[in-house]
Amino acid sequence: MQSELLKIAEAIVSQTVAGEQVEVVAVHGTETDIRVYQGEIESFTAAESQGVGIRVVQDGRQGMAYAGSFDTNVLNETLEEARDNASFGTPDEFQGIAEPDGVESVSLELLDSSLADFANEDKIALAIELESSILQSDPRIIGVESTDYVDSITTSAIVTSTGIHRANQEGGCYVAASSLASDGTDTQTGFGYSVGRSPTQLDVAKASSDATEKATRLLGAKKAESGRMTVILDPYVTAQFLGIIGSTLSGEALLKGRSLFADREGDQVAPNFLTLIDDPTDVDAFTATEADGEGLASRRNTLIDKGALRGFLHNSYTARALGASSTGSAVRSYNSSPGAGPLALMLTPGVHSQPELIAQVGEGMLIQGVAGLHSGVNPVSGDFSAGAEGLMIRQGDLAEPVREVTVASTLQRMLLDIQNIGNDLERLPMKSSGVSIVVNDIMVSGV
């Protein structure tokens, strides 16, 4: 498949004429998505998808076109569309297709051979096992709304008239379930999942116990008293915040005057025990990749080093425009032009487990889930407010559940107010890994 995709891309790039640059991304994916309900297969999806994205730059003007097809006629039309679209762009001296930068890519094992060989019956069995394990775990579990097994293998190729030529293959899978618990009067939901490169790595028992615990421990939740308090963010919640902080550190946000960290390079933006990295070469990260969206080698970038802001994430365009070098951080799909942003964020873990952090905090709240984070964050000003649920922490122990409260602060203040980082690094099916963090002085609003 890799050579087929390269051939498709080469055939288009070979039509490059004088005065233009052409970049072609060709992608092929297979996906299996199995959903079970009450011990039966609810749906079984066998999907095969393909697409080609073509970007043309002429005199500093960029045009983009894509098609969900490998048909030669369609692709020739698409190239013409991209050229036509470029003619409407505003000339920009920094615009251009990436050029090889000499950084060697790290070779990563991202496709486990056992993934393609795993039988459908066994995938179905994994999902059914997860559902039944949750249903049997606790009498208060009244149902599992959905249980999914999903796997995918993606092959992509990128060829440019500037000399970039590479293909990659990545595979991954996960199981996930949404549970429903009831104590007769109150209903609560929870979820659990496990990710891996092959089904043999999936931890069904952990996904099951998470789904059960998250739902049952919230039963009877009430609003909390309003006030400022110390909170512990569960790894999954931390990962959601990291995603937002990562987006404010993109070269794009900086270039357009939309980063709240503009002009703060070198400043102490977090306590000195905090290091934030974006490392797509970490093979254990779910979104690990050998190359970025422009075909440059992906690399480990330190964003915050011992509390000091070290830099921003650039693609080749934001780098040129800001006099920097690409950090291999082009983010895209075949139907979009490259943006700049994180690929695999992670906080360097600390030494304490979550229960130890709870004991140290003494009084506060464990935040198990946040809602409305995207609508509630202003990434330009840093203000945020999100709905939250979780458990109060009293005398160093988890106490009564709370729901329908909001937490609010600014991203800048929250980073500075981090008091501790746990050792419970968790890999998630998203661009950030999670870890428990303790944050002081967060406004929690309830009644």
Add this chain to the structure above:
Amino acid sequence: MLEQNLVERVLNEALKSGGEFAEVFVEDKRSSSALFDDAKVEELTSGRDRGAGIRVVAGETTGFAHTADLSEEGLMIAARAAASATRTDGAGSQVNALEQVVCPSPNKVETFPELVAKGKKVNLLVQADEVARSQGAAITQVSARYGDSRRKILVANSDGVFATDDQVRTLFSISCVATGDSGMQTGRESIGRPIGFELFDDVDVEELAERAAHRALTKLNARPAPSGTMPVVIGSGGGGVLFHEACGHGLEADLVNKQASVFAGKVGESVASELVTLIDDGTMAHEWGAFAIDDEGRPAQRNVLIKDGVLVDYMWDGLRSRSEGRLSSGNGRRQSYQVLPMVRMTNTYIANGETDPEDIIEDTSKGVYVAQLGGGQVNTATGDFVFGMTEAYLIEDGEITEPIREGNLIGNGPEVLNQIDALGNDFDMGSPGTCGKDGQGVPVGDGTPTLRVTSLTVGGTAG
């Protein structure tokens, strides 16, 4: 798009190994967009997606496969792949003779987007950028986007349905950043209709640009949002999304069937204040969520979900309605041929009330007035929801006073429905939305008159 005979052969192939129901969904979508950002035409993008999704239902199991190869061979391979998941013993159902569903579209398109010169689309953005920047030196950044799409679909199934629709959509949005001593604030406006370029005969992009810029400028002087529980007045058109999220999702039959909705088992019961009538209407001409047929070939319908506070019915798609022995309500929708349809809303709104909106505000001694809500999310099983406020003000002694900065509104759907104690007579539809469910986005509309909720939690930073 495909010959009726070919579709019939594919349906027969799909039922060969024992399914009860088979469907072929074909989609051919062209889209284009233009982005003006940072004082530049950043790029134009054109896209083409074409393919077919085939599903086979046997008992409780649905098998699904999709292909971008619309040749007979490609379709047959997909049909067999979909059938393989549902293999049962013996032959399946017969395919009924296909009959064309004739259903006029509520949307009349005059100027198809592909016939409009790209330069004209770009000019709209240039114009909007100029106007927004002229609103004040504090406007430091403007981003404007134009997008259109033309989506032709064909749906045929073994019940004998053969239906087509040609769906055009045009969208314009603008977002401004204002910079002041307190930092940066954003303001956004958008307009979208299921019609062609004639949208801009009625819509003045300069006016939208002005409004977006003023929204950002106003917030520069805003003080932190209060926190705590208080009465909240939601402005006409600005808050329909709350009822989409907080009530609409809980009325989707797929969630109800799995007991994942607080509204399960409550048909005929009072679930809201008597003032509340909630309607989902896919036939609302020129509204963002309107269409001729849904993605299962059912004509769009107007469905009353809650009447005078009493739950009348849920929304249904083909799969869920079949198992109940009833008809779909025209709510079976899908993001593309690559996914299965689900129960989805169309245009969801609270019907008009009788009170003068000014009286509602005068009658509120202390609270928050929300002119525009942002995105939100809901847990349908508990009804708990959260929304961002993108334009809001304090209400003090019956008057709208100072603007407040961004914050969230948090509450519970069923509780809010019961706590609506005043309903204005100024109904309006809100901005075009994209509803996300299970990772799929579909275009939806929402609307509401001015209304007051007696108690909602506002999550701001002011202690």
